[in-house]
Amino acid sequence: MEDITSVLPEECIAKIISKTSPSDACRLSLVSTAFSSAAASNLVWEGFLPPDYQHIISESVSSASSQTSPLNMLSKKDLYFSLCHNPILIGNGNRSFAIHKWSGKKCYMLGARQIDIAWGDTSQYWKWTSLGDSPILPKSRFPAVAHLVRVCWLEITGRVQTKILSPYTTYGAYLIYTIANSFQGLGVPVKVSVGYIDGYTADDHEGQEGRFPSKREDMWMEIEMGEFFNHGQDSRVVDMRLGEFEFLNWKSGLVIHGIELRPKEKR
Structure with missing residues (x-):
């Protein structure tokens, strides 16, 4: 049986993985080197982040105190897990935002x-x-x-x-x-x-x-x-x-x- 990675380019594999879930993407990254690369791509993790995540980051206290938030310098996968484990203060600093690790909500x-x-x-x-x-x-x-x-x-x-x-x-x-x-x-x-x-x-x-x-x-x-x-x-x-x-x-x-x-x- 022909290996799917020899038929489909990495971008197509990433597109398929982006239709799954964060937990599925992590599991699929263990299948092969090609899947690992595709599963870590920005295309995949951009889709798992909330649609308005950039606006939310712009409201963070750290963004208000500087022109550029360090979060914007991260890959989408690193940004995703940073927001899972490190809630950010937003608005007046009396609210925080994070995302749910397994769903991205x-x-x-x-x-x-x-x-x-x-x-x-x-x-x-x-x-x-x-x-x-x-x-x-x-x-x-x-x-x-x-x-x-x-x-x-x-x-x-x-x-x-x-x-x-x-x-x-x-x-x-x-x-x-x-x-x-x-x-x-x-x-x-x-x-x-x-x-x-x-x-x-x-x-x-x-x-x-x-x-x-x-x-x-x-x-x-x-x-x-x-x-x-x-x-x-x-x-x-x-x-x-x-x-x-x-x-x-x-x-x-x-x-x-x-x-x-x-x-x-x-x-």
Whole structure:
């Protein structure tokens, strides 16, 4: 049987691989030297990157401080994996962007300054800790995190427009947080909900009904707030909430990093 690489030029092989997925491209690169070269080409990885990736990079904090972003100097494959493993700060520096490793779909995180925290700007209830202020806390990608001093009414709200997300994708929303060494009153269940603000359909669950936190590789904790499907047709606003205002016990020691939105793994 004739070897396909002796019949088709590398560009054709690359075109075929570009119609697969990032994980398939990585597997196909092991087939032969010709496949390895084709699978690493810009043609392949350009197609795996989000269509508006260049615009997003231009909004990064590093691009704003210099005329040329170092990311633009990378090959498309290196750029892809850089955005997988190294989220970039965009806009005012209180949001980050990354891509999902196995699908290339967009991931965003709203930093604590980008979400609405009830009484968040009142120093007797919350304080803001910068990166260099606490060697105890996990490393933050944002300039500051919110540290709960003492409240009885806990309410955290984030909103995002679907037009910035990948279309036809189910997203999960996750509160990213940790607990300080000294804390109080954080053992009670919280209410979480995620839905569109127009014709709101909430996904409400008590914490004791199965929404358990998990530890991340970056040493922060996360708890799923809910999920939604982005139809990709009209721009809508997703409302994400977490709160506790039934027991009204005094709480302290919660440290909010932000709210992350990322594609949910297919089961």
